[in-house]
Amino acid sequence: MALLEISNLQISFGGLRAVDDFNLNIEKGELYGLIGPNGAGKTTVFNLLTGEYKPDEGIVKLDGRDITGKSTIEINKAGIARTFQNIRLFKQLSVIDNVKVGLHNQYQYSTATSILRLPKYFAVEKEMNDKAMALLKVFDLDQEAEYLSANLPYGKQRKLEIARALATNPKLLLLDEPAAGMNPNETEELMKTIKVLQKDFQMTILLIEHDMKLVSGICERLTVLNFGRILTQGDTKTVLKNPEVIKAYLGE
Amino acid sequence: MKSKIAAMSKTSRDNFKTYAMVLIVYVVVMIFQAAGLVSSQMSGLLVPLCVYATMAVSLNLVVGILGELSLGHAGFMCVGAFAGAFFSKITENSMGTFPRFFLAIVIGGLVAGIFGFLIGIPVLRLNGDYLAIVTLAFGEIIKNIMNVLYVGQDASGLHFSMTSATDLNMDGATGNLIINGPQGITGTPFDSTFTAGIIILMISLIVVLNLMNSRDGRAIMSIRDNHIAAESVGINITKYKMTAFTISAVIAGCAGSLYAHNLASLIATPARFGYNMSIMFLVFVVLGGIGSMRGSIIAATILTLLPEILRFMAGYRMLIYSIVLIVIMIVNWNPKSRAWLAEHNLSRFLFKKHHEKKEVK
Known part of the structure; x- marks a missing residue:
């Protein structure tokens, strides 16, 4: 099939x-x-x-x-995940945060957990961070993880879009x-x-x-x-x- | 201590600076007050200052983080003010000051949150200018409803009317009019203090800044930056728009309740809860930098104190105020002035480092 x-x-x-x-x-x-x-x-x-x-x-x-x-x-x-013909990144977010948005549905914690900074927040955020860094490494973007995504050169923006799509598994x-x-x-x-x-x-x-x-x-x-x-x-x-x-x- | 700060990430360090700024201002004001250096006029401004700063943080969550323009935020503040004051009035003789005031703030926030949620359902289907205009309308509707609302309490319970106090049909002997239409609520206990205001401001800041640096916060900001892409990676747009809008309304409601407990008579006048108030909050947000909580608080402080400082100019006061506003906007946001400030190494006094562009080779 x-x-x-x-x-x-x-x-x-x-x-x-x-x-x-x-x-x-x-x-x-x-x-x-x-x-x-x-x-x-x-x-x-x-x-x-x-x-x-x-x-x-x-x-x-x-x-x-x-x-x-x-x-x-x-x-x-x-x-199904996609990229766009005209790049659609989250421009005011950092490179790594773009990927973390892609990871959104695979990691869960509640709004209250994030506001109260409960231990679960730190545990899950660390997992997300590690996963996002691993993905960025595949695309050779790990050095630019903290940069604003809008400031990446064109070719890297395209790669970041693929990384973000891939993050949704x-x-x-x-x-x-x-x-x-x-x-x-x-x-x-x-x-x-x-x-x-x-x-x-x-x-x-x-x-x-x-x-x-x-x-x-x-x-x-x-x-x-x-x-x-x-x-x-x-x-x-x-x-x-x-x-x-x-x-x-x-x-x- | 120092090494601990250095070990924190850039964002946490930045948040820490914001908290520290608020606390330092609080300590300085308390010392000045103890030394008798604060005029009664100025100390009368301390609670409103906290209210406005909290409102600026609340609105910045919608404008800066969610990226939608709300022009009805004074409406949520109005709901919170009336809900909180109402609660304090009916429990005035049955509860101690502290638990009553605490609950009044919580109730103000909750009721405003419910309004925010209900209004959000239709409003957040729109975006851009349309959303702004509809929120403006809702803000005005709330204010006008408060002006025709009559609520009384007697032995048999609460009575509501939208026409007049006599329509409440209260028992004459035990009847007690609480919300009296256009006369509003009078005699709310004066529970608000500068300390309470700072606590509410700090909690609002912690809520918003912690939310920003979390899974939900990133989802909200991704909608702001590109909603089509956000949807394509599985972000539930409606859910996160509602989350941001409701939390913002809750904070506005708490600020409103704080405000109400600082007034002898709470009336839903246009000057207090009308759209010009909503616009003023928007000015705080835009002047302080959209998305920058610290900037909003600084802007709210300056623009609240300025009319007082300029009071000696009598008739020219508002003229000078407007000119100062224009000058600050230009200096702060004009690309040429920004470049000049950057060249002379002054920019760090005005802008967050976060926004500085990094060149990638």
Whole structure:
């Protein structure tokens, strides 16, 4: 059974079919790419998967559980975490606090505990701190833990967003254009990090990307979207050689 | 002691400085008072000063930490004031001063908290300007309801009316009018002292600062910074908005109850509980630095004492007050003046180090 099963997903905005008859199966541990020209509906698919939009039709199953139409919070708890195309960090919080917000639902203590500073507060905070530092280390951000996240350079902000998403302990990670705005060195480093996530964290990853070097370098399978419909899907090499895909990207 | 302070994290050190500042001011004022150096006019200002500083902390929780603009905070203070004073009136002869006053503060906070929770349900669905305007309306509604509320007590219990005192139908012999519509509550026992005020201010500060540096506090601040991202990592936005708003209302209610026990007659006048009061609290928060509790308290202190200090200028008093306000705002927040102050190494007197930007190479 696939980790993520999407069948016949559909949504319209007014008269526009933004996503139509979208089917996708992602196996556990897979690194899957979603590509397509601008406006093809890739981010809309992400928004449908994370509950930002409710689909008009179709079923989304995660690990066999139907999560169609659930709220963003429930979907996150069920095991889908995402990053955003335009970085959405908690800018006035420190780097480590951004990750701690991601850890929020895995560690519990009451409001009264925090106000009264009961022993449980210190115990749980220490655990959270250790866990957050361990995550930051994976992304090579541990030196900047106390910096305001807004002051990080661009590439590190992207990494921090991934770290924060990972902190929610997801089964499936959605990355929306992780390499956007990165220089070749940063992209290279990002590819390594994503590989680490797949190998060491056994993470299943679905990513949207325009950078073909990254896509062909790390994605095992691809789905190509055009005008809200699936153009083709299959393993990366075959898909990228498909003349229809080349036509969709480069025109006639 | 010194090594202990050095071992604390930067935030705890900063919080410690805020607590120390309040306590030092308290000790200095007490010494001055014992030496007879404080004029009666000034000592009359001490309790309101604590009330305003507490209100500034309360509002800063909503504006600075939650990131929503509330313009109705005087309304919560009003609820707390009436609830606390009402409790003190009905238990005046049956309880000792200390437990009665303590309970009056707690009840003021609880009732205001309930109002905060109930008002929060519709209001927190909105955001930005809309939320500000709706809170403004609620603040005014509360004040106006207090102006038409009549409550009396007789042998058979409590009587309520929204029309007039005679409609209470009280037993003439034992009847005792407690809240008399536009005349409010008179004869609340004078229980408030500067010490009580400082204790309430300190507790409010501890509550807010401890909340800020906790799991809940981070959730609240994450909503402020980016609610879409907060939701995407599983933060329950409604829950944490309500938490912050309710705690803020509780603190405002305690401040209100403290305020009421310092007044001969508690009347819900616009000057005391109207929107101009809410705006004044907002001025404290903005002037002191949004999100900075210490700044709010300093701003509340300066702006409460300033009109008194300027009293000798008679008619020009409020004019000078306004000019000072404008000048402080510009000096404090204009980028050019900030740069000039930083260049001349003066910025540490004005801003928290926390906000200084670090360059990452």
